[in-house]
Amino acid sequence: MMRKTNEGCRKLTLGQTARFLKNHNNYVILTHASPDGDTLGSAYALYYALNEIGKVAEVICPDVIPKKYDYFARKTDHIENENPTIIAVDVADSRLLGALEEEFGGKVDLCIDHHISNTKYAKNLYLDDDAAACAECIFELIGKMRVNLNDITAKAIYTGLATDTGCFKYSTVTKKTLLICAALYDYNINAAEINRLMFDTKSKKLIELESMVLNSAEFHFDDRCMVLTVTDEMQYKTGCSGTDLEGIAVISRSVEGVIAGVTLKQTGDDEFKVSLRTYSPLDASEICKTLGGGGHKGAAGASVKGDLATVKAKVLDAVKRNLDAI
Ligand SMILES: [Mn+2]
Missing domain, CATH: 3.90.1640.10 (inorganic pyrophosphatase (n-terminal core))
Incomplete structure (x- = not known):
């Protein structure tokens, strides 16, 4: 094409x-x-x-x-x-x-x-x-x-x-x-x-999904980076998909001390959509560029192939390199 x-x-x-x-x-x-x-x-x-x-x-x-x-x-x-x-x-x-x-x-x-x-x-x-x-x-x-x-x-x-x-x-x-x-x-x-x-309006199924996602929360690098994961299974169990999930990426905003909020959303057997929210002085678009994506300084994304562990390791590595540089 x-x-x-x-x-x-x-x-x-x-x-x-x-x-x-x-x-x-x-x-x-x-x-x-x-x-x-x-x-x-x-x-x-x-x-x-x-x-x-x-x-x-x-x-x-x-x-x-x-x-x-x-x-x-x-x-x-x-x-x-x-x-x-x-x-x-x-x-x-x-x-x-x-x-x-x-x-x-x-x-x-x-x-x-x-x-x-x-x-x-x-x-x-x-x-x-x-x-x-x-x-x-x-x-x-x-x-x-x-x-x-x-x-x-x-x-x-x-x-x-x-x-x-x-x-x-x-x-x-x-x-x-x-x-x-x-x-x-x-x-x-x-x-x-x-x-x-x-x-301020959420569906019941989204509340259910959010509680699963929060249960999966991980913190890295002295709690400056939070990782949330939305698996296929969570989407299937709750019936949430697509734009239902757009609020998940901003959860990191309300967590004290977090300057990199990573959301990994499964989009296929071997693919995840990475949504990254960063807070000053980190630059989300710089980090996502190294993952083949792009976006704004405070909000960016990328699509990364691999299983959850592989994708998470790649993203954390990119975040760490940028955290080390500040
Ligand atoms: Mn826009």
């Missing part, structure tokens, strides 16, 4: 990206696999904004969209056009398109993203790595296009901002993030309701 490499990628400014969006039509907007609030909020906010100026668009998610996003993620039109304009939002690497990579991986016309690790797989790229969420970029683009916001668009953007910042708690939050959030309060977004739904 063809994968676009760096040379073909043109970096766009905000103004050029706004013009691109105004000059094209028949959009297919792609999110990343295991969708989170930012990729979905960004995709739908862009979808509603493009609709607002008479463009035809369709949002396609590689996985089933969790029901909790129903308040903004409605069914979109279906694009019949044979040559749609393909946009990817919050997708740092074409591999993150999951089931859609084969079909769209080499065909993305425009990527809008905030990951410093973006692999420049798209023909055009708008990248703001200072943005706390891709939804920040979308908000600015909508403004640049002079498209009006409405309640549902504002809700989608708020969801992206809030979910990528742990409800405005992470170090990625800037004055700009909060000013955008303030602007969204001009609309009927019901932020408290969104916050409860996104951050």
Whole structure:
């Protein structure tokens, strides 16, 4: 399969990206696999904004969209056009398109993203790595296009901002993030309701899974590194899978003294998805790069092949080398 490499990628400014969006039509907007609030909020906010100026668009998610996003993620039109304009939002690497990579991986016309690790797989790229969420970029683009916001668009953007910042708690939050959030309060977004739904609501099966995961917790390197494991068996026993598990990786945040929180999630007989959360001064994206992955300074990931013991040893080795260097 063809994968676009760096040379073909043109970096766009905000103004050029706004013009691109105004000059094209028949959009297919792609999110990343295991969708989170930012990729979905960004995709739908862009979808509603493009609709607002008479463009035809369709949002396609590689996985089933969790029901909790129903308040903004409605069914979109279906694009019949044979040559749609393909946009990817919050997708740092074409591999993150999951089931859609084969079909769209080499065909993305425009990527809008905030990951410093973006692999420049798209023909055009708008990248703001200072943005706390891709939804920040979308908000600015909508403004640049002079498209009006409405309640549902504002809700989608708020969801992206809030979910990528742990409800405005992470170090990625800037004055700009909060000013955008303030602007969204001009609309009927019901932020408290969104916050409860996104951050404070857990299913019974997830509580069961979390107790198993906490039972498996291991501490290393003078308790500065915590390792949580989510095995196939735990997922099978509790019925939790996919995006149910997104909260597990942030558990390390609440553990005193931990600056590297590792989550190993089994994704196959011989494969684990590593999610790493680090706290100052450790850099998660540096550590995950050595494991073949990438991400942000505070949150990064990689997919590592091997049995649990092998994967754990590899990850701990990478963490240790970085811990030794600080
Ligand atoms: Mn994001």
